[in-house]
Amino acid sequence: MSSHSLHVQDLTVSYRRIPALHHVGFSLACGSAVGVLGPNGAGKSTLLKALAGLLPIETGRITFHGREMKGANQEFAYLPQREMVDWDFPTTVRGVVEMGRYLRVRWWKRFSQEDRLAVDAALEAMQMTALQDRQISALSGGQQQRVFLARALAQEAHVLLLDEPFTGLDQPSQEGLKLVFRQLREQGKLLLISHHDLGSVQELFDQVLLLNGELLAAGPVAEVFTQENLTRAYGTRVFSKIDHGLAT
Amino acid sequence: MDWLLEPFQHAFMQRALVACVLIGFLNGFMGGFVMLRRMALMADSLSHSLLPGLAVGVLLFGLAPMGLFFGALSAALVVALGAQLLARGARVKEDTALAILYTSAFSSGVVLLSFVKVRVSLLHYLFGNILGVSNQDLWLAYGVAVVVLPLLVAAERPLQLLLFDSSVARSQGVPVTLLNIGLVVALVLTMLSSLQAVGVILLLGLLIAPAATVYLLCDSFPVLLWGGGALGVFGAVSGLWLSYWLGVPSGACIVLVLGGLFCIAYLVSPRYGLLPKLWKARHFHKESLARWEHHH
Numbered sequence: 001m002s003s004h005s006l007h008v009q010d011l012t013v014s015y016r017r018i019p020a021l022h023h024v025g026f027s028l029a030c031g032s033a034v035g036v037l038g039p040n041g042a043g044k045s046t047l048l049k050a051l052a053g054l055l056p057i058e059t060g061r062i063t064f065h066g067r068e069m070k071g072a073n074q075e076f077a078y079l080p081q082r083e084m085v086d087w088d089f090p091t092t093v094r095g096v097v098e099m100g101r102y103l104r105v106r107w108w109k110r111f112s113q114e115d116r117l118a119v120d121a122a123l124e125a126m127q128m129t130a131l132q133d134r135q136i137s138a139l140s141g142g143q144q145q146r147v148f149l150a151r152a153l154a155q156e157a158h159v160l161l162l163d164e165p166f167t168g169l170d171q172p173s174q175e176g177l178k179l180v181f182r183q184l185r186e187q188g189k190l191l192l193i194s195h196h197d198l199g200s201v202q203e204l205f206d207q208v209l210l211l212n213g214e215l216l217a218a219g220p221v222a223e224v225f226t227q228e229n230l231t232r233a234y235g236t237r238v239f240s241k242i243d244h245g246l247a248t
Numbered sequence: 249m250d251w252l253l254e255p256f257q258h259a260f261m262q263r264a265l266v267a268c269v270l271i272g273f274l275n276g277f278m279g280g281f282v283m284l285r286r287m288a289l290m291a292d293s294l295s296h297s298l299l300p301g302l303a304v305g306v307l308l309f310g311l312a313p314m315g316l317f318f319g320a321l322s323a324a325l326v327v328a329l330g331a332q333l334l335a336r337g338a339r340v341k342e343d344t345a346l347a348i349l350y351t352s353a354f355s356s357g358v359v360l361l362s363f364v365k366v367r368v369s370l371l372h373y374l375f376g377n378i379l380g381v382s383n384q385d386l387w388l389a390y391g392v393a394v395v396v397l398p399l400l401v402a403a404e405r406p407l408q409l410l411l412f413d414s415s416v417a418r419s420q421g422v423p424v425t426l427l428n429i430g431l432v433v434a435l436v437l438t439m440l441s442s443l444q445a446v447g448v449i450l451l452l453g454l455l456i457a458p459a460a461t462v463y464l465l466c467d468s469f470p471v472l473l474w475g476g477g478a479l480g481v482f483g484a485v486s487g488l489w490l491s492y493w494l495g496v497p498s499g500a501c502i503v504l505v506l507g508g509l510f511c512i513a514y515l516v517s518p519r520y521g522l523l524p525k526l527w528k529a530r531h532f533h534k535e536s537l538a539r540w541e542h543h544h
Contacts, residue, residue, distance in 0.1 A: 052419050053418075053419040054415050054416070054418070056420045071421075072418070072419055072420055072421030072422075073420075073421070074420065074421075076419075078416055078419060080416065084413075085413065086412065088411075089411070089412055089469075090284075090378075090463060090466060090467050090468055090471075090472045091408075091412070091467065091468065092468070094468055095467075095468070095469070096412075098404075099408065099409055099412065101487065102405040102406065102408070102409055102411075103406075103420055103421060105405070105421070107402055107403055107405060107406060108402050135467040135519075155420075175486070200405050203258055
């Protein structure tokens with residue numbers, strides 16, 4: 001049993017001034033894949049973005065290996081939803097992966113041998129070496145996800161935050177991505193993955209965070225992913241929506 | 249070869265040539281940032297808002313270049329920052345705010361210029377005259393190039409992160425706000441250096457067209473910047489040369505050449521052009537028909 005390395009205490013986050021997550025607390029160990037589940041508007045993306053430092057936090061603290069994470073850092077890598085990326089940007093697969101090293105290299109300095117090797121290794125690990133000179137719009141959905149994973153690897157990030165990575169992928173790409181996640185987990189990375197397909201939770205994740213504006217349950221899939229908890233997360237949501245006149 | 253070099257035997261054409269090289273490169277290089285940051289509309293607004301600044305400059309200091317420079321600079325900065333502030337109100341979006349701000353600024357420029365006692369033509373500021381650039385104008389363009397280009401080159405990697413995904417860049421520690429302001433200031437300086445040559449209205453063509461053309465031909469950020477600069481020089485010099493022989497206004501001729509080059513790239517670019525795409529679709533269609541017939 002490895003010691004827990006990511007601690008979140010009493011985290012409250014607002015999205016456009018409206019609190020979207022209330023007093024969330026959990027602890028997670030490295031080397032695991034964690035599913036972030038909950039109905040639409042439950043705060044899945046908000047949680048990932050807050051961890052990535054993309055949204056300001058109102059209360060609470062986030063610590064990683066005992067160090068408080070405040071603002072910008074290289075330990076966490078956020079992988080945006082695919083439709084949020086400008087795929088026509090003039091860059092190649094290798095170009096995107098190199099971006100993971102940009103902040104390790106001083107602005108005016110050239111890439112070192114070490115940087116190049118890190119980029120090579122990241123491309124190799126994600127099986128993108130053969131496609132490294134492709135423009136990024138000329139890739140399949142699964143390949144596009146792997147490019148951003150490779151960028152996170154080149155950045156030497158330890159916590160990978162993925163926003164709905166399986167959305168819009170065909171079956172073979174989904175299978176490929178599952179294998180990649182298993183491999184990253186074995187390397188000791190901590191993956192937090194927001195996900196909406198409840199049917200594949202058991203094969204994908206070893207831990208689950210169940211959200212609905214607050215944290216309803218957290219822990220191993222076998223303990224937390226129960227009918228009772230799901231009813232609490234998805235069932236109550238229906239009523240609360242009606243109560244608030246469907247305001248989201 | 250005489251026909252090629254003859255225009256440049258005149259002193260005013262030599263000065264115009266130097267101006268073309270300097271501002272062609274500056275604008276072409278800057279254009280890549282403007283396009284990827286989606287600042288084209290903002291650039292348009294800024295260029296129009298230079299006019300009231302020029303008018304105030306003329307009213308206060310006469311036609312002294314430094315007065316014009318600081319007048320235009322402050323007007324552009326007021327509009328740029330004003331748009332940001334107005335857009336903070338959330339319901340009115342930035343493009344709407346800019347449209348109102350810059351037409352108002354432009355109109356106040358027109359009104360102010362009518363009060364100016366010095367003989368100064370509105371047309372001159374609208375369309376510029378590259379044949380009339382003074383040595384001071386050239387020094388200004390040179391100074392801007394020497395300050396702006398090395399900074400943009402030094403910050404190329406963080407700027408690329410910002411342009412690719414500004415929110416992720418911010419979370420990783422890229423000084424996003426500082427770089428954004430830096431880009432706007434660089435843009436305004438670039439415009440000021442080109443004002444005398446191409447005027448308020450045509451500025452935008454010289455700024456955007458080279459980068460947009462190269463964008464259709466390459467998949468590399470550095471190539472976009474340097475290629476844009478090179479194409480800007482080529483377009484400006486050949487436009488100047490053509491205008492000499494055709495006896496037409498040089499600024500318009502330069503923008504037309506650049507626009508023409510963009511159209512060619514739009515049609516025939518191997519990867520992103522219209523014609524290769526149509527040809528590929530046709531080819532694919534024929535192939536699949538043939539395969540179908542083969543099977544049956």
